[in-house]
Amino acid sequence: HVQLVESGGGSVQAGGSLRLSCSASGITDSTYYMGWFRQAPGKEREGVAAIDGADITTYAVSVKGRFTTSKDNAKDTLFLQMNNLNPDDTAIYYCAGRYGDTSYPLGEFEYADWGQGTQVTVS
Numbered sequence: 001h002v003q004l005v006e007s008g009g010g011s012v013q014a015g016g017s018l019r020l021s022c023s024a025s026g027i028t029d030s031t032y033y034m035g036w037f038r039q040a041p042g043k044e045r046e047g048v049a050a051i052d053g054a055d056i057t058t059y060a061v062s063v064k065g066r067f068t069t070s071k072d073n074a075k076d077t078l079f080l081q082m083n084n085l086n087p088d089d090t091a092i093y094y095c096a097g098r099y100g101d102t103s104y105p106l107g108e109f110e111y112a113d114w115g116q117g118t119q120v121t122v123s
Contacts, residue, residue, distance in 0.1 A: 010121070022095030030073075031053045033050065034095065035097070035105060038093045046060065049067055062088075068081045068083075085120075092117040096115070097112070
């Protein structure tokens with residue numbers, strides 16, 4: 001079982017930037033696929049970005065060009081750089097992971113491991 005812990009959330013004004021981190025422990029091989037999800041009040045959780053074992057990335061249309069996800073494999077850490085934030089980006093952001101490829105990298109039911117979430121507020 002992989003443990004995931006997010007950090008880096010906070011409050012920022014519209015147009016600002018934040019960088020989220022997700023520290024993973026217990027990953028046993030390089031096929032581990034990781035993703036970022038978010039859930040705004042009263043809305044369903046949605047996929048934001050994902051990155052596979054070969055560092056191939058997928059982004060939701062709503063964040064493409066503004067958000068970038070990357071990994072530091074040596075430290076088993078996932079990042080989400082968020083630029084040009086707007087109030088619609090306000091949500092709890094979750095890190096998630098799974099072993100092996102998936103055809104639905106932004107589908108929450110594809111992931112077995114989840115972090116506790118970190119709040120991002122844009123005003």
